[in-house]
Amino acid sequence: MEAICEKSETICVIGGMKAKVIVRLKDGVLDPQGQTIQRSLKKMGHEVAQLRQGKYFEIELNGVKDESAARQLVEKIAGDVLCNPIIETFEIEDIS
Amino acid sequence: MKFGVVVFPGSNCDHDTYHVLKSVLGEETAFFWHQDTDLQDVDTVILPGGFSYGDYLRCGAIAKFSPILESVRRHAQEGKLVVGICNGFQILQEAGLLPGVMLPNAGLKFVCRHVWLRTENNQTPFTSACQEGQVLRIPIAHNEGNFFISDQELAELQENQQIVFRYSDAQGDVTPEANPNGSIDSIAGVMNRQGNVMGMMPHPERASEALLGSEDGRFIFNSMINRVHEVHH
Numbered sequence A: 001m002e003a004i005c006e007k008s009e010t011i012c013v014i015g016g017m018k019a020k021v022i023v024r025l026k027d028g029v030l031d032p033q034g035q036t037i038q039r040s041l042k043k044m045g046h047e048v049a050q051l052r053q054g055k056y057f058e059i060e061l062n063g064v065k066d067e068s069a070a071r072q073l074v075e076k077i078a079g080d081v082l083c084n085p086i087i088e089t090f091e092i093e094d095i096s
Numbered sequence B: 001m002k003f004g005v006v007v008f009p010g011s012n013c014d015h016d017t018y019h020v021l022k023s024v025l026g027e028e029t030a031f032f033w034h035q036d037t038d039l040q041d042v043d044t045v046i047l048p049g050g051f052s053y054g055d056y057l058r059c060g061a062i063a064k065f066s067p068i069l070e071s072v073r074r075h076a077q078e079g080k081l082v083v084g085i086c087n088g089f090q091i092l093q094e095a096g097l098l099p100g101v102m103l104p105n106a107g108l109k110f111v112c113r114h115v116w117l118r119t120e121n122n123q124t125p126f127t128s129a130c131q132e133g134q135v136l137r138i139p140i141a142h143n144e145g146n147f148f149i150s151d152q153e154l155a156e157l158q159e160n161q162q163i164v165f166r167y168s169d170a171q172g173d174v175t176p177e178a179n180p181n182g183s184i185d186s187i188a189g190v191m192n193r194q195g196n197v198m199g200m201m202p203h204p205e206r207a208s209e210a211l212l213g214s215e216d217g218r219f220i221f222n223s224m225i226n227r228v229h230e231v232h233h
Helices: A032-043 A067-082 B014-024 B067-077 B087-094 B151-159 B217-232
Strands: A002-004 A011-013 A018-025 A055-060 A088-095 B003-007 B029-033 B044-047 B081-085 B101-103 B111-119 B135-142 B146-148 B163-168 B187-191 B197-200
Touching: A018 A067, A055 A067, A067 A088, B003 B014, B014 B029, B014 B217, B044 B067, B044 B087, B044 B217, B067 B081, B081 B087, B081 B217, B087 B101, B087 B197, B111 B187, B135 B217, B146 B187, B163 B197
Parallel strands: B003 B029, B003 B044, B044 B081, B081 B197
Antiparallel strands: A002 A011, A018 A055, A018 A088, B101 B146, B111 B135, B111 B163, B163 B187, B187 B197
């Protein structure tokens, strides 16, 4: 992340921790959107046995320096907000 | 104050609900902004339909963090009535005040039409003015109304009489053809275990004046009004 300070002669570059989170529908939860995409692909002649739609998030954190603190925070964000645990699971793909 | 209608950014049935309660049924009613934290002396809180926060992420997922939700939670804990209509129902589910979650409609289309609902439980503060098994004609208007819940929790809902409305045909028969969105067990409305928080996908506020084609929504509002008047006497 780049932050430009008020005085234009100084440019501060602050590097934050970044994380990538994938949210998936649990097995057995109906995915009408995924089914529709799959049907369309079949109509186009693509042999697709299974397709499930999920969500992908790129997060950049402020003020977190080490990886374990970042992981803890991202887990909280993903568990409380990004996914609904009744129907979804999340996975932190990458954190650095 | 008897009724409070919560307004979130993106609510669009707030004025309809207010209109029915205040102008059609003559009850004291006030609006509350989602940033408010004081529900004052309101007896019944209604979370109206709409698209709170644009339905971004998941329907109701952002609204559940609004400051007023903590007050709504306390209100519910005190045993007072809370009702979520459509998006309001989804918000109450995300907030954990009602069970289950709404998936996209099985047919993938936004469904906006009148449906028939069978009253599954008329021993509730929301349906006491209905006859047992009474069939109501009330419109739905949603894209995510496909009620989903685990088998175990569904069994609990059935056992505890928490299913308030099911989608049915005009005769009150619950059939797959009468299910407009794929909801498990044709569920259109449920309440919490304590019986003071209820959510329903159909819009009773759009069916409370003859001009609009049905007045059946009044059975639901009148039930709550009766309850509120009982509390005040």
